[in-house]
Amino acid sequence: MIVRQFISWVRTAAAGERAEATRSLARAWLISDLSEEDRAAAEGALLMQLDDPSPLVRQAMAQVFARSSEAPAAIVQALALDQPSVALCVLEHSTLLIDADLVDIVATGSSEVQCAIARRIKLPPSVCAAIAEVGSAEAALELIENPYAELAPFSWDRIVERHGHLAAIRESMLALEDLPAATRAALVTKLSETLAQFVVAKNWLSADRAGRIASEARDRSTIHIAARSCGDDTRGLVRHLRAAGQLTAGLILRALLSGNLELFDAALSELSGLPQARVSALVQDRGAAGLQALLKRAGFPASTYVAFRVALEACHESGFVDTPEGAARLRRRMVERVLTHCESDRDAAEPLLILLRRFATESAREEARQFCEELAAEHAVAPAHHDLIAA
Numbered sequence: 001m002i003v004r005q006f007i008s009w010v011r012t013a014a015a016g017e018r019a020e021a022t023r024s025l026a027r028a029w030l031i032s033d034l035s036e037e038d039r040a041a042a043e044g045a046l047l048m049q050l051d052d053p054s055p056l057v058r059q060a061m062a063q064v065f066a067r068s069s070e071a072p073a074a075i076v077q078a079l080a081l082d083q084p085s086v087a088l089c090v091l092e093h094s095t096l097l098i099d100a101d102l103v104d105i106v107a108t109g110s111s112e113v114q115c116a117i118a119r120r121i122k123l124p125p126s127v128c129a130a131i132a133e134v135g136s137a138e139a140a141l142e143l144i145e146n147p148y149a150e151l152a153p154f155s156w157d158r159i160v161e162r163h164g165h166l167a168a169i170r171e172s173m174l175a176l177e178d179l180p181a182a183t184r185a186a187l188v189t190k191l192s193e194t195l196a197q198f199v200v201a202k203n204w205l206s207a208d209r210a211g212r213i214a215s216e217a218r219d220r221s222t223i224h225i226a227a228r229s230c231g232d233d234t235r236g237l238v239r240h241l242r243a244a245g246q247l248t249a250g251l252i253l254r255a256l257l258s259g260n261l262e263l264f265d266a267a268l269s270e271l272s273g274l275p276q277a278r279v280s281a282l283v284q285d286r287g288a289a290g291l292q293a294l295l296k297r298a299g300f301p302a303s304t305y306v307a308f309r310v311a312l313e314a315c316h317e318s319g320f321v322d323t324p325e326g327a328a329r330l331r332r333r334m335v336e337r338v339l340t341h342c343e344s345d346r347d348a349a350e351p352l353l354i355l356l357r358r359f360a361t362e363s364a365r366e367e368a369r370q371f372c373e374e375l376a377a378e379h380a381v382a383p384a385h386h387d388l389i390a391a
Helices: 002-010 015-031 036-049 055-065 073-080 084-093 099-108 111-118 125-134 137-144 153-163 167-174 181-201 207-227 232-243 249-257 261-272 276-284 288-297 302-318 324-343 350-390
Strands: none
Touching (some): 015 036, 015 055, 073 099, 099 125, 125 137, 167 181, 207 232, 249 324, 302 324
């Protein structure tokens, strides 16, 4: 009876009144103890209201049904495909939408529709992949900042590929503690490319010089990233570097001179095709023949063999240091030792010597920075110590 009165009255009522009446009827459908006949009649009336020309009416239904798992599925489906002002709350909250529905809506929806889906709780990998593949930068940012989103590694990489040139995307991703090392390295590459293009466009540096500086900065960052990685994460990083053409002899020598034997082993395993356990055994063997055979199989030029051998000897002899200052001093000694040896070797190629001289300059500057930071820290502590004594 009440539903018949509603249907008769709603034909002539104002839009605002229709919206409030529809909201009340939707709530009654959810929470009132209606008979089966009245419940079916109410659902029919609500389905009729999907054709109301005013979005206020459909918004009222969407607000009531969005967070309910008991809502009429047909109505929720229709509301999800409505204009954004109606659909957004349903897309963000309704548990009645299946993954296939969401993937299809991401593919055809606007940026704000994609953003609403990206904010959903328990967002499965398939929907995350769709947003990563075709979503706007805003939707990708929402996805990155959603702690409930289940992103597969390839989805992270796709976001970097499509939106990694945007500062907001990079900053949000780099702030994540559990970001895969390979993805972090890809972000660094995007950043170095963006900065190189910027300084060239400003005519501050030539394209060649900007490219070289960006490449060296990228390699340094890669070593820092690798230092925070281990196991499968390191191996994933190495595979990424090889695919990107960055797994060079120079980078691997830099890793060794930084004391990162895990990255060194993983890189040689990737390039040689040997199991990492076998590579580690050859590296730990103090004989030069096994290392030389390994480097040859990995495709390194013969002119680099002596540098790797001396660096590995220095790494084995260095022991363990537990402070950043000690690590900086150790790296400088290792680089200088390798450089001195190679400068006296007639077979050492000039490009290798140039690279080692750059490493020596970098390590000297790093040690100087550590020293200055130590002095600054001591200077900051000293006045407080004197004030305490005076008191």
